[in-house]
Amino acid sequence: MLNHLNHFQEALDKRKANQTLRILKPKSEGIDFYSNDYLGFARNKDLQNLLLKEINDNPHLLSGSTGSRLISGNSTEVIETEEFISKEHKYASALLFSSGYNANLALFSTLPNRHDTIIVDEKIHRSVHDACKMSHARKLKFKHNDVKDLEQILKRQKENCYVAIESLYSMDGDFAPIEEITEIAKKYNAFLIVDEAHAFGVFGYGLVEKYQLQTKVLATVITYGKALGSHGAAIVSNEIIKSYLVNFASPFIYTTAAQDIQWRSIKTGYEFFKANKDLSLKLQRNIKIFHQQNIKTPSSNSPIQAVLIPDNHRLKDLQETLLHEGFLTYAVFSPTVKEGTERLRICLHSFNTEEEIIGLTKIIKDFI
Known part of the structure; x- marks a missing residue:
């Protein structure tokens, strides 16, 4: 038995030697510049008290499904x-899932058939790539945010096409040219699917809602483990797509439903968000303060800022230096990203102070 495990151990040893071995650690104490809690909902005492009241009034919410x-x-x-x-997103239907990963898995493994083509932005989330492996459809990639490259690919297709993008990308923190992509998809009768995981809550209900593209986007994935501080995801679309997923999507059919407290937390989170729009304004203020420190990143008004440190060992040193000073950041090593594009991923929040942002950026500037 142990002999059969040798190749697993060799792969782990290689990662350990490269200082890229992933391990599970207790949550660190420090100044948060690495979580997806953009609006601070996961730590917000007022929201927690609202949820406690819901539970006290409705203890059955805690029961298993x-x-x-x-x-x-x-x-x-x-x-x-x-x-x-x-109703909130102005779509005909919504279908809830336990996570955004499962929602993407359901969409892309179920809707396209063996005669179809899925065209994905080359920087689309891993969940979409995994879903494509479960699908019988052909998968093609287009250059990141390159509308011309997408059009050239669409021109050559003869069967149904599904185009997959994120409105706000999680590694670089840059935005998709969503209006242009929507028009190209429409021109070639392709089905557009948009993942709003990192835009929802940060920019209202996301960019599909902001630009009123609901009638042009087949399905939008909204996730709740980030700005809403909760968990789970919804696919918003039309009634036909919802019914089709309920009937044919394995990630939906063959999994136990979440507890009702998860669904109540989501609804309560929406209502709290609508009553606390000032938190989004505070986040935008902090993004502006960060950029005033003159650190080069690929994005401007995004809460995700990627500082390129193209060397795994130097990147590790910077992350550890910041941690020693009490700053929690996330280092993205190759091969998670292409070699030479390793980066320190910084997430800004509504609750970060100007002093904290300046302290963080000073260390980074001294290092690079």
């Missing part, structure tokens, strides 16, 4: 939350 939604797990709570979400 007892089965998949097609058997015993389809509660009134989840149905009402989906109806609420669809």
Whole structure:
């Protein structure tokens, strides 16, 4: 048995030698510049108290769902939350999932068939790539945010095409030219699917809502583990797509439904967001303060800032230096990103202070 495990150990040893071995560690104490809690909802005492009241008034929310939604797990709570979400996003329907990963897995493994083509931005989230492996469709990549390259690929296709993009990309923190891509997809009768994981809450309900593209985007993925400080995701689309996923999407059919507290947390989070728009303004202020420190990054008004440090060992040194000073950041090593594009990924939040931002950037500037 041990002999059969040798190649696993060799791969782990190689990562350890490269200082890129992933291990699970307790949550660190420090100044948060690495979490996706952009608006501070996960730490917000007022929101926590609202949720505590919901639980005290409705203790059944904590009970397990007892089965998949097609058997015993389809509660009134989840149905009402989906109806609420669809109205908020101005779509005909919403279908909730336990995570954004599962939502993307369901979409791209289910909708395209063996005669179709999925065209993905080369920097699309790993969940989409994994879903494409489950699909019988052909997958093609277009150059990141390159509308002309996308059009050249679409021109050559004869069957149905699905185009997959993120509105705000998680590694570089840059935005998709979503309006131009929408028009190109429409021109070639392609189905556009947009992942709003990092834009939702930071920019209202996301860029699809901001530019009123609901009738031109087949499906939008909204996730709740980031700006909303909760967990789970929704696919907002039309009734046909929802019914098709309920009938044919394995990640939906063959999983136990989440507890009702998850759905209630999402709905409560929406209501809290609408009542606290000032938190988004505070975040935008902090993004501006960061850029005033003159550190070169690929993005401007995004909460995600990537500082390129094209060497795994130097990047590790910078991250450890920052940690020693109490700053929590996230280093993205190759091969997670291409060699030569290793970066320190900084997430800005509404709760970061000007002093903290200046302290962080001073260390980075001294290092680079």
